[in-house]
Amino acid sequence: LKRGAILLGIAVLAAAAAAGEIPLAERRSGYEFMGRETRAMQDDDATNPGTLWLLDGEALWSRKTGERSCADCHGEASSSMKGVAIRYPAVDAKGRLLNLEQQINECRVEKQKAPALAFESRDLLALTAYVARQSRGLPIDLKMDDKTKDSLEAGRATFHRRQGQLNLSCSQCHDERWGIKLAGNTIPQAHPTGYPIYRLEWQGMGSLQRRLRNCFIGVRAEPYAYGSKEFAELELYLMWRARGMKLESPAVRP
Amino acid sequence: MARTVVNMPAQAKRGEVIEIKTLAGHVMETGFRHTERGEAIPRDIITQFVCTYNGTEIFSADLFPAIAANPLITFTTVATESGTLEFRWVGDKGFSASHSAKLIVV
Numbered sequence A: 001l002k003r004g005a006i007l008l009g010i011a012v013l014a015a016a017a018a019a020g021e022i023p024l025a026e027r028r029s030g031y032e033f034m035g036r037e038t039r040a041m042q043d044d045d046a047t048n049p050g051t052l053w054l055l056d057g058e059a060l061w062s063r064k065t066g067e068r069s070c071a072d073c074h075g076e077a078s079s080s081m082k083g084v085a086i087r088y089p090a091v092d093a094k095g096r097l098l099n100l101e102q103q104i105n106e107c108r109v110e111k112q113k114a115p116a117l118a119f120e121s122r123d124l125l126a127l128t129a130y131v132a133r134q135s136r137g138l139p140i141d142l143k144m145d146d147k148t149k150d151s152l153e154a155g156r157a158t159f160h161r162r163q164g165q166l167n168l169s170c171s172q173c174h175d176e177r178w179g180i181k182l183a184g185n186t187i188p189q190a191h192p193t194g195y196p197i198y199r200l201e202w203q204g205m206g207s208l209q210r211r212l213r214n215c216f217i218g219v220r221a222e223p224y225a226y227g228s229k230e231f232a233e234l235e236l237y238l239m240w241r242a243r244g245m246k247l248e249s250p251a252v253r254p
Numbered sequence B: 001m002a003r004t005v006v007n008m009p010a011q012a013k014r015g016e017v018i019e020i021k022t023l024a025g026h027v028m029e030t031g032f033r034h035t036e037r038g039e040a041i042p043r044d045i046i047t048q049f050v051c052t053y054n055g056t057e058i059f060s061a062d063l064f065p066a067i068a069a070n071p072l073i074t075f076t077t078v079a080t081e082s083g084t085l086e087f088r089w090v091g092d093k094g095f096s097a098s099h100s101a102k103l104i105v106v
Helices: A002-018 A036-043 A050-061 A070-074 A100-112 A122-133 A149-160 A170-174 A208-218 A229-241
Strands: A197-199 A204-206 B004-007 B017-024 B046-053 B056-062 B072-078 B083-091 B096-105
Touching (some): A050 A070, A050 A122, A050 A197, A070 A100, A100 A122, A149 A170, A149 A229, A208 A229, B004 B083, B004 B096, B017 B046, B017 B083, B017 B096, B056 B072
Antiparallel strands (some): A197 A204, B004 B017, B017 B072, B046 B056, B046 B083, B083 B096
């Protein structure tokens, strides 16, 4: 028993030394931390409230806005948008890092000649959810390469940087303390596998950046602005961190 | 027109108990909240849901401010004869939404 305890002690020390990133095989989606009822709600399109946004997104997809509709260029979303959301945020031809919402707005302004939609507006969330839905079940496919490396490392640095009045980093909760309780809630591993999500606490749909704002405010740090470079970098790092995990969009979260 | 989602089997055996799931898009504003400037936000909720089966009411519910946004109502009924199920939600500010679904009983 004593020897077991020593071995366990060594194992704990080894784990602490390697702390920083969760081994790939031990990663778990937030879905696995939810109760049975919430999982059932997500699994069935008839009970997942995200369906209401998907229906809006489907209508917006084929509605002419500005000079043309999304469908005029992209055709059927079920084929053209399959495998798209799992590659975002991505670096565009002009070298800018854009998340899915920003890419949709880029298309609206450049191709449709329509005004950009406001972040967290119902229409932008509906379109994002509709596009993301087409990749449900596909593994997140983000690679660290010459294009993404700098942004990804910047996102990683933000994730590991202590900040706010509580002087906490994202990593201290989500890499080192996942699975234990923060007040009444289980700390998840922070894998963005189902965005945009229908969050029961919000009683509505929200983006990953809205969720990130919650955490920033939680550690009493000033959140970055919606659409900022820093948020996109953090999003990129989180998606890379969840590479290979299946997309659930639109997910339900408590 | 508000978004509604109704899920139920299209076909059932006579005497079979079928489950019906309904979802209605609605903010369900309680009337108890205030804006940052202290003004009361008026109540805006769905107040009643009714389901009829070939014209006969088989399920109804009164809704109150404590019910969350986008209310999900699930219930069961016995498939007696082929026909139409009508769903109707009514609420504050003249809110009204409806949905109908066909059921074939064999």
